[in-house]
Amino acid sequence: MRLIESLGKWLDARLQIGSAIRESAEHPVPRKTASWFYVFGSAAFVVFAFQIVTGIMLALIYVPSAGQAWNSLQVLNHNVGLGWYIRALHGWGSNFMVAIVLIHMVQVFLFGAYKYPRELTWIVGVFLLLVTLGMAFTGQVLRFDQDAYWGLGIGASIASRVPVMGSSIVHLMLGGPIIGGATLSRFFALHVFLIPGLLIAFVGLHLLMVLKLGINEWPMPGRVVRKETYSKEYHELTKKDGLPFVPGAIWKDLFFSAFILLSIAACAYYYGPFGPSGPPNPTIIQTAPRPDFFFLWLYAVLSFLPPSMETPALLIGPVIVILALLLLPFLFGGGEKSWRRRPTAVLTILLVAVSLGTFTDLAEHTPWSPVMDAWSGDPIPSKFLHNRSALERQGALVFQVKQCHNCHSLGDEGGKRGPALDAVAVRLTQDQLIRQVIQGGGNMPAYGKNLTPAETTALVAFLETLHPAGQSPAKDASRAIALGGDSAAPTSGHLQYGNE
Amino acid sequence: MTQSGGLSRRELLMKLGIVFNGVVGLVLAVPIVRYLLSPIVHLRKEGDESWVSLGGVEQFPSGETRLATYRNPIVSPSDGDTADIACWVRNVDGNTFQVFAINCAHLGCPVRWFAQSGLFMCPCHGGVYYQDGSRASGPPERGLFQYPYRLESGKLLIKAGQLPTPGNPVASNTNIVREIRPCA
Numbered sequence: 001m002r003l004i005e006s007l008g009k010w011l012d013a014r015l016q017i018g019s020a021i022r023e024s025a026e027h028p029v030p031r032k033t034a035s036w037f038y039v040f041g042s043a044a045f046v047v048f049a050f051q052i053v054t055g056i057m058l059a060l061i062y063v064p065s066a067g068q069a070w071n072s073l074q075v076l077n078h079n080v081g082l083g084w085y086i087r088a089l090h091g092w093g094s095n096f097m098v099a100i101v102l103i104h105m106v107q108v109f110l111f112g113a114y115k116y117p118r119e120l121t122w123i124v125g126v127f128l129l130l131v132t133l134g135m136a137f138t139g140q141v142l143r144f145d146q147d148a149y150w151g152l153g154i155g156a157s158i159a160s161r162v163p164v165m166g167s168s169i170v171h172l173m174l175g176g177p178i179i180g181g182a183t184l185s186r187f188f189a190l191h192v193f194l195i196p197g198l199l200i201a202f203v204g205l206h207l208l209m210v211l212k213l214g215i216n217e218w219p220m221p222g223r224v225v226r227k228e229t230y231s232k233e234y235h236e237l238t239k240k241d242g243l244p245f246v247p248g249a250i251w252k253d254l255f256f257s258a259f260i261l262l263s264i265a266a267c268a269y270y271y272g273p274f275g276p277s278g279p280p281n282p283t284i285i286q287t288a289p290r291p292d293f294f295f296l297w298l299y300a301v302l303s304f305l306p307p308s309m310e311t312p313a314l315l316i317g318p319v320i321v322i323l324a325l326l327l328l329p330f331l332f333g334g335g336e337k338s339w340r341r342r343p344t345a346v347l348t349i350l351l352v353a354v355s356l357g358t359f360t361d362l363a364e365h366t367p368w369s370p371v372m373d374a375w376s377g378d379p380i381p382s383k384f385l386h387n388r389s390a391l392e393r394q395g396a397l398v399f400q401v402k403q404c405h406n407c408h409s410l411g412d413e414g415g416k417r418g419p420a421l422d423a424v425a426v427r428l429t430q431d432q433l434i435r436q437v438i439q440g441g442g443n444m445p446a447y448g449k450n451l452t453p454a455e456t457t458a459l460v461a462f463l464e465t466l467h468p469a470g471q472s473p474a475k476d477a478s479r480a481i482a483l484g485g486d487s488a489a490p491t492s493g494h495l496q497y498g499n500e
Numbered sequence: 501m502t503q504s505g506g507l508s509r510r511e512l513l514m515k516l517g518i519v520f521n522g523v524v525g526l527v528l529a530v531p532i533v534r535y536l537l538s539p540i541v542h543l544r545k546e547g548d549e550s551w552v553s554l555g556g557v558e559q560f561p562s563g564e565t566r567l568a569t570y571r572n573p574i575v576s577p578s579d580g581d582t583a584d585i586a587c588w589v590r591n592v593d594g595n596t597f598q599v600f601a602i603n604c605a606h607l608g609c610p611v612r613w614f615a616q617s618g619l620f621m622c623p624c625h626g627g628v629y630y631q632d633g634s635r636a637s638g639p640p641e642r643g644l645f646q647y648p649y650r651l652e653s654g655k656l657l658i659k660a661g662q663l664p665t666p667g668n669p670v671a672s673n674t675n676i677v678r679e680i681r682p683c684a
Contacts, residue, residue, distance in 0.1 A: 067580020149582065153608030153663065154624070160667030167668040171539040177548035177662030178585070181578030182539070281581035283569045285602060285610035288623035302607060303625035307641045311666075368626040368638075372612060403617040407626075417626050445628050445636035450618040 024211050028242035030234075032218035034249035037111070039256035040104035041210075045203060046257040047097045050264070051135075052196065054090040062142070064188035066181040066280065069144035073276045088268035091143075094136055096264050098294045101132050106349055109328075112337030113216035115225045119329035121209040124202050126325045131199045133294070138191035140292045144184055145276035150289035152179045161311045179282075214238065215245075219337035226334060288369065296363035297356045303368040367416035370406040374414040381411035388465060395462025398455045402447065410466075418444055425464045425473035432474075433460045548574055549661035554589060554599070557656050562594035565613050565631060573661045587647065588613055588620070589656065590631065597656065600633050601645035601664040608665060611644065620644060645669045 012018040061080055063072040076083035105125065108114060114122035137155075141148045152174070159173055160166040175182030217237055243249070274292070278284055291299050305313050339346055371378070380396050388396070399405060407417035428436065437456055440446035451459065467473045534541065554560075554568040565588055572583040588611075590598040600620070602610045609624035619636060620629040627638035634643040645664035650657050662668070 065578040065580070066582045067578055150609055150624075153603060153665075156663055157603075157606070157608040157665045157667075160665035162667065166665075168540045170663070170665055170668060172537075174663065175539050176576070177574060178572050178583065179663060180572070180582045181576045181580070183582075185578070279581065281584060282602070282610070283581075283584045283586040285567070285586055285612060287610065289609055299624075303639060305639070307639055310639065310641070369623055370621045370626055370628070372621065372623055375614075375616075401616050403614050403619065403621075406614075406621065440636070443637045445617075445619055445630065447617065449630075450616075 025246040026244040027211065027214070028238040029215050029245050029249050030217040030237050031241045031243050031248075033215050034243065034252065035218065036252055036256070037107055038215065038249070039253050040100055040107055042253040043257045043260050044097060044100045044104055045207075047093055047100060047260060047264070048199065048203065050261060051090065051093045051097060054086055054093060055192070055196075057086045058090055059192065064142070064185055066144065066184045069142070069184055070276055070279045073143065073145075077273060084273050085268060087273035088271070089264060090139075091274040092264045092267040092271070094139055095293060096260060096267075098132060098136050100260065101129055105129060108216075110339040110342075110345060110349065111216060111219050112225070112339075112342070114329045115335070115337060116227050116230055116329075116333045118209070118213055118216065119333060121206060121213065122329045123326055124206045124209070126322070128199070128202045128206060130322070131195050131202065134195050135191065135199065136292065136294055138187050138195065140295075141184070141187040142191055143274065143276050144280050146278040146280060146284065146287045147275070147289045147291070149179060149280040149282060150287065151291055152183060154289070154291075158314050161314060216337075219339070221336070221338040221340045223337065224335055225337060286372075288366075288372070290363075290366075293360070297359035300359040300363040303366075365416075369415070370403075370417050371415040372406060374405040375400050375403040378405060378413040380405070381413065384410055384466065389461070391458050392462045392465050395458035395460065398451070398459040399462060402450065402455075402459075404459075407444075421463065421466055423467050423471070425467040426471055427474060428463075429474045429476045429479075430460060430464060431476055431479070433463050437463075547661075549659050551650070551657045551659050552661075554587070554656045554658060556654055557591075557651060558654075560589045560591045560597070560656065562591050565590040565615065567613070568599075568656075570658070570660065585660070586610070587658070587660070588644075590633075592632075597649050597651075598633060599647040599649045599656075599658045601647065603645065603664050604640060605635070605642045605644055605666060606638070606640040608663070641666065 008018075058076070061072055061076050061083060063069055073087070076087055078084070108122070108125065114125075141152060156170045156174060156179070159169045162169055171177065173183075174180075175186045214234060217234060278287060290296070302310070302314075336342055380400065385393060385396055405414040407415040409416055409420045410422060412420075424433070434456065436442075436444065437451065437459060438446060438448040447456075464473055550573040552570045552573050554570055559568070560566050567586055568589045569584055569586045572579075572585055575583045586602045588600040588602065590600065592598060600611075604611050604622040604624065604627045606622065606625055606627045609622050611620040611622045611627070611629065613620055618631040620631075620633070622628070622638065622640075625639050627640040628636040629640070629644050630636050632643075633646060635641075647658035647660050649659075
């Protein structure tokens with residue numbers, strides 16, 4: 001004990017930082033901020049440090065070469081003792097870090113902590129969010145598998161839409177004309193050197209300002225931020241009702257950070273590492289690329305935007321969001337801090353959370369994509385085939401063979417790209433069915449060139465059987481009259497169309 | 501030494517030192533920036549595309565659409581499998597071909613060919629194309645990208661070499677190549 005003490009004295013005589021450290025550790029914070037709501041920032045910092053450690057562990061084995069990276073991940077997963085676990089820790093650490101940074105941001109927003117005089121702390125925080133997302137995306141690329149390869153293609157396709165400079169930006173991003181060795185090398189440099197460097201610099205600034213300006217006081221309804229008086233009020237508060245950060249508040253940070261690290265360790269143990277999926281060989285096209293969890297919402301948005309909106313939304317949308325975040329403290333720098341008096345702030349958070357949650361959930365099910373193997377893998381449920389005529393069953397065969405099932409579900413099986421057809425005969429008359437099949441429309445391709453008249457006849461005959469038992473199919477009331485006053489509706493076997 | 505007037509010797513030396521560093525910085529910055537820009541500077545000099553063979557024409561029967569692969573004309577030693585690129589070859593009528601990029605015109609995912617319904621479908625966001633590559637439905641704003649092609653001593657050649665993207669479609673010619681050009 002004595003040895004440690006004298007060693008400490010020896011060091012401090014030379015470094016002379018002991019008093020500065022003690023001063024920052026014991027700086028007074030408002031008593032109410034020693035709260036479980038104020039633990040997310042420190043947890044994000046701890047997870048970041050954890051990511052650096054596990055990242056360096058992975059770099060001992062990982063090979064940042066397009067030809068070798070995937071194999072080196074296999075080696076990590078299977079040949080290196082507990083290599084899989086380090087990969088899992090880093091992957092889960094990444095998810096936790098993004099989640100905690102987002103929660104931290106929401107808490108700061110709802111507690112009005114971005115208001116005067118902490119505008120710059122918020123702005124640096126916005127950059128911290130961006131570089132954290134940058135780490136998540138580049139990290140996903142380093143897991144150089146099929147998803148990473150095609151994900152890069154998606155990134156390139158988005159970047160290429162920038163007017164005039166699009167092509168140059170793509171070449172700079174990929175490091176060449178195609179996704180290849182140079183691409184992985186530069187994403188490695190970004191993920192391992194450049195972005196972490198920025199992250200460390202921003203974290204330093206962020207922390208410095210938290211220390212200099214003091215932690216945001218607990219927002220009280222009615223306590224309004226005024227630039228002229230705020231600093232004085234804050235200092236009085238910390239003097240009157242404050243306590244030293246160490247040990248007054250830090251024990252909650254310590255417990256929460258340890259709990260988060262334990263959660264990462266548990267997730268890594270139970271769920272294991274992420275991928276890699278198939279090898280990054282672009283000639284293997286039987287793949288449905290998907291981004292990692294935190295980019296799923298974007299994946300969904302990209303499928304719902306109308307084509308004409310897509311390029312403007314992709315290029316201008318992020319700029320608007322980032323600008324709005326950066327300008328927030330200047331537009332709403334004073335006034336109430338408490339979320340109880342800021343209904344718009346609460347509604348904004350709810351709206352964003354519900355939107356992102358909905359899009360993420362949709363992206364888990366991708367209802368907009370054809371199910372590529374439904375035509376060969378999902379048979380038509382037998383209830384749709386009982387007591388059907390030969391023609392109608394032939395139509396069911398056409399339905400399968402022509403891949404209709406990839407986009408249309410029957411009995412909940414098959415694609416969800418188009419409407420479910422369980423009761424299509426109630427919605428469309430025979431003529432409408434024929435027209436829809438041949439001409440397409442409403443986002444359905446036209447099948448006129450790929451169906452013979454006989455196939456169309458059979459297919460429509462089958463579709464006409466698709467209605468609930470007690471409900472009769474839709475009929476065109478004028479059809480019988482148009483066909484010569486015959487009251488009997490023509491049967492499906494005598495369709496009239498084509499160039500008769 | 502006593503100071504005379506506004507600028508002392510030390511101040512002058514400090515300012516000269518800053519200017520000197522600025523000049524050296526500039527001298528170093530030029531090659532560094534040139535190095536960083538090499539992916540685009542190279543592009544302007546000679547272009548990334550050249551003619552590559554997809555193999556004998558007999559592999560692509562008339563009226564059918566088949567998957568073909570080629571090794572990218574520009575390869576670096578660390579590319580591994582990523583330089584093997586796939587494309588769809590459609591032999592329209594025995595004389596006319598269409599060679600489509602594998603990348604969806606929406607966001608570049610690999611499209612798959614369904615011969616029975618004569619459609620290309622994309623697994624990512626549901627883009628669908630007709631057999632001639634024109635857009636059928638979904639989010640793409642245009643048809644599939646097409647490589648220029650030519651036939652040479654019984655082989656099908658395409659001009660390829662870079663990832664086709666909406667902002668940078670393959671070569672400049674995205675129309676169907678209707679005629680077979682004479683062998684060079």
